[in-house]
Amino acid sequence: MNTWRNRFVALALLGSTAHAAAADDVILTVTRGTTQHHFTLQQLAALPQASITTATPWTQGKHRYRGVAIGTLLQRLNMSPPALKVHALNDFWARVPTAVALQYRAILATHVDDQPMSRRNKGPLWIILPLSEHPELNQEKYHNYMVWQARTIEVE
Template identity: 40%
Template sequence: MSVLMTLRQCLGRRGMTACLGFFLLMFGASVVHAHPLPEPEGDVMLTVEGDISRTNGDGVARFDRAMLKALPQDTIVTHTPWTQGASHFDGPLLGAIYDAVGARGDSLHVIALNDFAADVPLAEAKEYGVILAMRRDGEPMPVREYGPLFVLYPFDDHPELQTEEVRFRSVWQVARIVVE
């Protein structure tokens, strides 16, 4: 039976308020019962919290290296203000992390191990393919070299990103993201 046919029958028998309640209950149940994320098996590298619907413990989403590597990835080859020469950075797309946790906000408040924080607009992250770099030139990034996670923009591909405001959003040593 089609949804439209069911809606017509409902309206004919019960009225608008009852039908609306029925459909919200039926379609809302699929959102409320979204599948939880798997538990991390290795060391937690990233915790995502805030306006999210998919978690794996205490209202947060925790990711280990394998979970992050399982998300859609990209590689950005670029110079940065903090490194010598162009490097190959790879890691999950910020937009993929957003999708994986069922986020509903439009800004990512990114927090480093030392509590430095910056807000990355979701629209900007998706438009430019911003990644959470896990590797530089094929090697995991240690904390002393901007790791283990680094918000990275494709600076060389988009000269309009070479501003102080965008550089400020390129948080390194990322530990947490709060979806707002």
């Protein structure tokens, strides 16, 4: 797996091109074998929304994150895989056990404090777990599942 250093360097490089995703831009691709599902911000917003208010190791204080629950997305795609391989814009990736995502109601956040997430603030998609609500998640293993600037999900 990539190191934290790689994540921070890539984030710094992408910061110069920070912008919120346009509603008609594909911001997420979910693949299963040769099948691909593409989602725009508008399409993700049309799905039932969920929110998590939490602190993270990378932000100051608690923030309210809003987006589609991973469980909702998988249900919409009629998929129930054991794991999701989530890739970020900077080539970081993490294998997220579906059971963890479902148990803790992880979301693909598109908004923070009611503002669309830009690349500069870890968007346009960031997997959020409720760290403040579940202190047992506040460890590196789970932090690695919280992929920011998520772009693709490979269903395994």
